[in-house]
Amino acid sequence: MNYVKTIWALLPPVIAIIFALKTKEVYISLLIGVVSGTLLLTNFHLVESLNLLFDTVVNCLSKPSNIGILIFLVMLGIIVTLMTKSGGSQAYGKWAKKKMKSSKQSLFSTFILGVVIFVDDYFNCLTVGSVMREITDEFKVSRAMLAYIIDSTAAPVCIIAPISSWAAAVSGYTSGDGFQLFLNTIPFNLYALLTIVMVCYVIGSEFHFGKMKKHELAAQNGDVCFGDDSYQTNEEISYNQKGKVLDLILPVIVLIMSCIIGMIYTGGFFDGKDLITAFSQCDASRGLVYGTFVTLIFVFILYIPRKIISYNEFVECIPEGFKAMVPSILILVLAWSLGDLVSNQLQAGAFVYNTLQSASISTAILPACLFIVGAGLSFSTGTSWGTFGILIPMATSLFPEGSTMLVISIASILAGAVCGDHISPISDTTIMASTGAKCNHLYHVTTQIPYALVVASACFIGYLVAGFTQNVLLTLFVAFVSLSIIIFVIRLYQKKSS
Numbered sequence: 150m151n152y153v154k155t156i157w158a159l160l161p162p163v164i165a166i167i168f169a170l171k172t173k174e175v176y177i178s179l180l181i182g183v184v185s186g187t188l189l190l191t192n193f194h195l196v197e198s199l200n201l202l203f204d205t206v207v208n209c210l211s212k213p214s215n216i217g218i219l220i221f222l223v224m225l226g227i228i229v230t231l232m233t234k235s236g237g238s239q240a241y242g243k244w245a246k247k248k249m250k251s252s253k254q255s256l257f258s259t260f261i262l263g264v265v266i267f268v269d270d271y272f273n274c275l276t277v278g279s280v281m282r283e284i285t286d287e288f289k290v291s292r293a294m295l296a297y298i299i300d301s302t303a304a305p306v307c308i309i310a311p312i313s314s315w316a317a318a319v320s321g322y323t324s325g326d327g328f329q330l331f332l333n334t335i336p337f338n339l340y341a342l343l344t345i346v347m348v349c350y351v352i353g354s355e356f357h358f359g360k361m362k363k364h365e366l367a368a369q370n371g372d373v374c375f376g377d378d379s380y381q382t383n384e385e386i387s388y389n390q391k392g393k394v395l396d397l398i399l400p401v402i403v404l405i406m407s408c409i410i411g412m413i414y415t416g417g418f419f420d421g422k423d424l425i426t427a428f429s430q431c432d433a434s435r436g437l438v439y440g441t442f443v444t445l446i447f448v449f450i451l452y453i454p455r456k457i458i459s460y461n462e463f464v465e466c467i468p469e470g471f472k473a474m475v476p477s478i479l480i481l482v483l484a485w486s487l488g489d490l491v492s493n494q495l496q497a498g499a500f501v502y503n504t505l506q507s508a509s510i511s512t513a514i515l516p517a518c519l520f521i522v523g524a525g526l527s528f529s530t531g532t533s534w535g536t537f538g539i540l541i542p543m544a545t546s547l548f549p550e551g552s553t554m555l556v557i558s559i560a561s562i563l564a565g566a567v568c569g570d571h572i573s574p575i576s577d578t579t580i581m582a583s584t585g586a587k588c589n590h591l592y593h594v595t596t597q598i599p600y601a602l603v604v605a606s607a608c609f610i611g612y613l614v615a616g617f618t619q620n621v622l623l624t625l626f627v628a629f630v631s632l633s634i635i636i637f638v639i640r641l642y643q644k645k646s647s
Contacts, residue, residue: 152189154503158495161186162529162575165487169574175590179483179575186490202486205494209485217434218577219478222275224441227470229279231448232400234466235457236392244394245284252288256298256352259285263302264345270303270578277302278585280401291368291375292588293361293596298348300582300597304533304567305344309335311425330559336621337560339608339628340520340568346632347604358639359599364592377589392457403447408440415439477584484575488531498539501526512547512554516561517612519544523565524605531575533566540566553619561612568608572601603639607632 152158165182169175184202191197209215233239249255259281263273277299285295311332336342350356357365364375413419415436416427452458458466491497501522519540527536540562548555570576574594583590611628618624 150192152495154496154499156500157189158491158497158500159529160189161487161495162491162531166529166574169591169594175480175574176483179480179487182487182575183483183490186487186495190490190494205486205489206482209482209489214432214434215485217432217438218481221434221437221441222474222478222481223471224438224445225275225279225470226474227467228400228404228441228444228448229275230466230470230473231452231458231463232279232397234462235396235452237394237396237398237400239283240392241280241284241394241397246287249284249288252285252290253352253355255281255285255288255290256294259295259298260302260348260352263299264306270307270581273303273307274299274578274581274585276401276404276585278582278587280397282585282587286373289368289371289373291361291364292373292586293364293375293592294357294368296582296586296588296593297361297597297600298352299585300571300579300593301344301348301600303582304570304578305341308563308567309338309341311335330556333556334560334563337557337615337624338564339560339611339624340564340571340604342625343604343607343611343628343632344571344601346629347600350636351600356636356640358643359596360592361596361600364596374587375589375592377592396451396457399451400444400448404440404444407443407447408437411439411443412436474584477580480580480590481577484531484577484580487575491530492532497530498526498536502539502543513616514613515547516554516557516616517609519558520561520565520568520609520612523562524569525565527566527569527576528573529569531570531573531577533570533576533578536566536569537562554616557612557615557619561615564608564612568601568605572598603635604632606635 161182164185165178168178168181172178183205184198187198187201187205191201210219245255245258249258259277262280263277278295282292282295367373367375412431412433413424413427413436415433416422416431418424418427422430449463453460453463523536523540526539527533530536541559544555544558544562548558570578572594573579574591579594579597580590582588583593586593607628610631611624614627615621615624
């Protein structure tokens with residue numbers, strides 16, 4: 150039986166997600182999802198399935214972009230370990246505690262830093278987590294809440310930032326002036342805009358519900374990890390008591406600047422291309438590796454001559470930083486393998502595409518439908534970029550270039566893809582947010598989903614309005630009002646239940 154391009158192609162990620170949510174164990178769940186995919190492709194022939202499993206993992210590890218991300222992860226882990234060893238992280242934490250007086254201030258600082266670092270979601274997640282984790286711990290903020298703030302200022306911010314790796318990817322999927330089309334989608338990208346509003350409201354009003362409320366209550370009693378401190382590797386490292394705030398701030402600044410320069414360098418900026426073109430054609434993973442390599446050299450020059458750490462301690466931090474990233478690397482490799490099986494080999498996207506093409510859907514409700522389909526596809530495959538590649542060409546074939554409906558439809562696809570990516574247990578960005586916050590991955594997923602679904606519900610209503618009116622102001626107004634009403638109902642329910 151042929152399972153390719155059928156509804157069965159969606160089964161492996163569904164199995165992985167159900168197992169993960171049921172068992173609270175992500176490694177085996179992802180592996181089971183991968184194995185189920187290979188079994189479908191080989192018609193349940195065990196030996197062929199094992200061979201395909203091996204080939205799939207090797208193929209994922211042989212892709213230059215994936216290798217680049219893994220190298221970036223390892224080098225960033227080494228840099229974070231060095232900053233901890235130097236005492237810079239602790240000195241910054243002590244300084245910040247004097248300047249910040251509440252958990253709200255620590256979370257708003259996290260939010261602002263996340264918005265500022267908008268060039269790449271991986272870079273955003275890991276850098277923001279490394280800088281802010283100890284500060285939010287001091288103010289008894291749960292790691293789950295920290296992970297939510299990090300994740301909500303990663304992809305949702307990158308997808309509306311004109312200069313980012315995400316803008317480059319989206320521009321490449323469209324015909325004509327892709328960058329101008331991307332700019333036009335920003336006001337209609339309801340999920341990104343409403344997520345930012347939701348985060349600000351959650352921080353300002355301390356609005357907690359679902360499992361997040363339990364995590365925050367535990368954090369107030371001193372348990373920021375909700376009983377799982379298995380990610381606490383760096384806290385065990387001894388550090389120099391003479392470390393200064395600059396020992397953290399300077400490496401972070403150099404890291405940000407060198408990564409940006411590395412990305413535009415790979416895009417040909419120094420060969421005469423303009424900044425926007427350089428970003429749109431950059432090799433993000435290669436640029437990030439260049440940036441972390443430069444930062445590692447800078448850290449060596451900054452620490453060793455001042456005897457903040459010794460040469461031997463510097464060398465010891467290399468395997469320590471590698472070990473800190475092993476759990477994330479394992480999850481990423483399995484998630485990539487599952488995504489490759491579902492998207493490229495079982496071709497789940499082609500099944501969704503064909504189903505949508507054959508469905509008789511009114512043009513007015515198409516944006517709302519595309520939002521739901523994009524969210525579902527991205528959630529199932531763990532990739533928003535893959536979802537862009539599948540659905541955007543369909544939207545461009547349905548509407549003429551330059552039309553408002555084309556802009557709205559592509560915006561709804563972008564919003565849906567980011568929404569699904571935001572809540573998927575097998576999404577690499579979600580994994581990076583858990584890594585940056587040093588939070589149990591499934592704790593992060595299960596606490597974030599209710600918040601994301603609240604925003605998604607308001608977005609769906611907004612896209613219905615957008616499809617019928619094609620008016621950006623009315624769409625934004627209805628979406629924001631819908632979000633406010635949903636939050637009000639939840640608060641009212643909480644009040645009655647207490």
